[in-house]
Each structure stands twice: as C-alpha cells, then as structure tokens.
Amino acid sequence: MIDRFGRSIEDLRVTLTHVCNFSCFFCHMEGEDNSQSLLSPEEISLVAKVGIEYGIRSVKLTGGEPTLRRDLLQIIRELKDVGIKEVSMTTNGVLLSTLAWKLKEVGLDRVNVSLHSLDKQLFKEITGVDALDKVIEGIKEAIKAGLRPLKLNFVLTKKNISQLDNIINFAIETGVDELHLIELHPVGLGKNTFEYHEKLESIEKILKERADKIEIRSKHYRPRYYLNNLVIEVVKPYANPIFCAGCNRIRLTADGKLKTCLYRQDKEIDIMDILRGDFSLEEKIELIREAYEIAIAIREPNFKYKVESYAPS
Ligand SMILES: Nc1nc2c(ncn2[C@@H]2O[C@H](COP(=O)(O)OP(=O)(O)OP(=O)(O)O)[C@@H](O)[C@H]2O)c(=O)[nH]1
Numbered sequence: 001m002i003d004r005f006g007r008s009i010e011d012l013r014v015t016l017t018h019v020c021n022f023s024c025f026f027c028h029m030e031g032e033d034n035s036q037s038l039l040s041p042e043e044i045s046l047v048a049k050v051g052i053e054y055g056i057r058s059v060k061l062t063g064g065e066p067t068l069r070r071d072l073l074q075i076i077r078e079l080k081d082v083g084i085k086e087v088s089m090t091t092n093g094v095l096l097s098t099l100a101w102k103l104k105e106v107g108l109d110r111v112n113v114s115l116h117s118l119d120k121q122l123f124k125e126i127t128g129v130d131a132l133d134k135v136i137e138g139i140k141e142a143i144k145a146g147l148r149p150l151k152l153n154f155v156l157t158k159k160n161i162s163q164l165d166n167i168i169n170f171a172i173e174t175g176v177d178e179l180h181l182i183e184l185h186p187v188g189l190g191k192n193t194f195e196y197h198e199k200l201e202s203i204e205k206i207l208k209e210r211a212d213k214i215e216i217r218s219k220h221y222r223p224r225y226y227l228n229n230l231v232i233e234v235v236k237p238y239a240n241p242i243f244c245a246g247c248n249r250i251r252l253t254a255d256g257k258l259k260t261c262l263y264r265q266d267k268e269i270d271i272m273d274i275l276r277g278d279f280s281l282e283e284k285i286e287l288i289r290e291a292y293e294i295a296i297a298i299r300e301p302n303f304k305y306k307v308e309s310y311a312p313s
C-alpha cells in the first residue's frame, strides 16, 4: 500500500522508552515529548504484526536508550515470532558488552552504535558521561556476537568534526561494517543547538573523489561510499526533499501513537485506547488496521520540492 506521494511503508521505528543514561547535548528523542509510558512487548508485537499486512518488513528499536528496557529480550523475541524479517536496534552502546550475545540469541539481527568522539574528554562533553571505554568494549563484543552489519552513528557537529578521521580509522581497524555520517538536525534538543550544525558537503566531495564505488540506497535515497572495507553512508535529513521522497518508515511512539514523521506532532494517531481498551483481539486488530490506513492516507514528506506557479504579467 502506498501513500499519496508514491511511498510504501516497510520499516517500523519503535521508541521503547524516553529514559536515557546519557544526555547528548543535541538529542532529538525521535521528535517525541517526554513520557513515562511504556508499551508492553505484546502491544509492540501486535502493532508490528498488523503492520506486516501493510508492508512492514523490518523494525528498528530506538529511544531514549532501548537497552534500559528490562524486557528488551522478550520484545525482540516476540517481534521475530510474529514474522518481522529484520529487527535492528540503535543504541549508545554502553550496556552492549554484557548484552550482545543475549541479543543475538533471541534474534536481534544487527545494531547501530552511536559514537561521536574517540577523545575521552570530548565524549564526556557531548554525552554527559565518561563512558568511551565501555562503548568501545560494547562495539567489539557486538561484532564478535555477529550483530552485523554493525554500523557506527557519528553525528557531525562543530564540536567533533576533528574526530572524523579517527573514527574512520577506528571503524576500519575494528571491523565495523558501516559508518553513518549524520547531519545534526533541528528537532527536540537539536533545535536549540543548531549553532553547532556543520554542513556535510565538503566532506562528501572528498568521499566522492576517494570512493571505490558509490551506491544510492532505496531508504531515503542515501548515498553510500565504499572505501576499502568500510561503507560510509551519508545521512542528510534536514531540508532534503530527496531524503523524504525515499522515506519508507512509520513510527510507534513510546506512548502508543502511530507517528507518520519525525518532525510532525500533528500527524499522529493515538492507538493507546485501542491497545488498552476493552476489545477482543479481533476487534483490536481491526482497529489497528484502520489506524494504519489513516496513517498512510495522511503521511507526507516533511520536506518537499515546491514548484513556483508562474503567472506572466
Ligand atoms: N529526518 C529523519 N531522520 C531519520 C529518519 N530515520 C533515521 N533518521 C536519522 O538517521 C540517523 C541514523 O538512524 P539509525 O536509527 O541509526 O539508522 P536507520 O535510519 O534506521 O538506518 P539503518 O540502520 O541503516 O537501516 C539518526 O540521526 C536518525 O535521527 C527519518 O525517517 N527521518
């Protein structure tokens, strides 16, 4: 099923919690308001299962920090049980060294680990926590456990641009598969820290010259640059109509809303009353189907090309 802009939905992005053990100065919290609500593993897997009928094939677990959920293993197990082909997670990595093998065992396919600096002091300045060594340990353990392709997320800012070369070298030496080079985008706290925004254009120009191969991914039409054994994927979501044209994701917020876009709080459908209401399972499934259909009908690219109407005078 496709929306009015010809886009399918294939990926469900689930915010498992708004709680985090870091406090990154730019954190967008997936564009959600802080809430204490937590959907249960059964509720999450029911929404994902119904989503399969509408094209959902993969689920991304995010947050806040998803590894803080005590029932994370059960959530992953249930998502695989209802038929989600690929379950992946984006994490700050600080708890990964103890969790990696257990995550693999219950069916997690891969992880993205955020790493914005290899300098201890700067890492602490960015994240609020002195945890660089622990995160590196987590990355290494996740690779050993086979949570691959393992991707690093590097959000580029004026604070850490000097770290980029180190991060690329670290990724190659450690056996990381891919590096997401991410533009800081102004949502959530990121909105107030846009003075640290750094353009990616000059870096991308160098990548173009040095790459052995360049690909365009169907997800967000993201460009991927192959350098030796590392793939560097440029994630440039801000004011980028091409990115939004390739948006095949829909979101499930921590407080039970189907959210059609990271930037839009006006285009959400609250399904908490369906999930927690006094309905039979069949009735819930039917109501969730209706919610997906409404979400698909109202979703739209946040950034669109505007064609000026031209009226000769
Ligand atoms: N604006 C916008 N940003 C997004 C979207 N999806 C991901 N991002 C940003 O992309 C960066 C990488 O997000 P991840 O969760 O690690 O990765 P992913 O987008 O799921 O990509 P893969 O794991 O490679 O499939 C983060 O900064 C996200 O905020 C989106 O649909 N819209």
Ligand SMILES: C[S@@+](CC[C@H](N)C(=O)[O-])C[C@H]1O[C@@H](n2cnc3c(N)ncnc32)[C@H](O)[C@@H]1O
Binding pocket: 020, 026, 027, 028, 029, 030, 062, 063, 064, 065, 066, 090, 091, 092, 093, 112, 113, 114, 153, 155, 182, 183, 184, 185, 186, 187, 189, 190, 191
């Ligand atoms: C909101 S975090 C949640 C998952 C986990 N806590 C983590 O940091 O990896 C998801 C991803 O968004 C990135 N991110 C957060 N705020 C951002 C912003 N304003 N601009 C770009 N990326 C951002 C994080 O670095 C992380 O890679």
Ligand code: SF4
Binding pocket: 020, 021, 022, 023, 024, 027, 028, 029, 063, 064, 065, 092
């Ligand atoms: S970016 Fe991730 S680790 Fe950093 S504060 Fe936000 S949720 Fe926590």
Ligand code: SF4
Binding pocket: 220, 237, 243, 244, 247, 260, 261, 262, 263, 300, 301, 302, 303
């Ligand atoms: S429409 Fe654009 S901004 Fe909104 S979620 Fe999709 S890619 Fe992100």
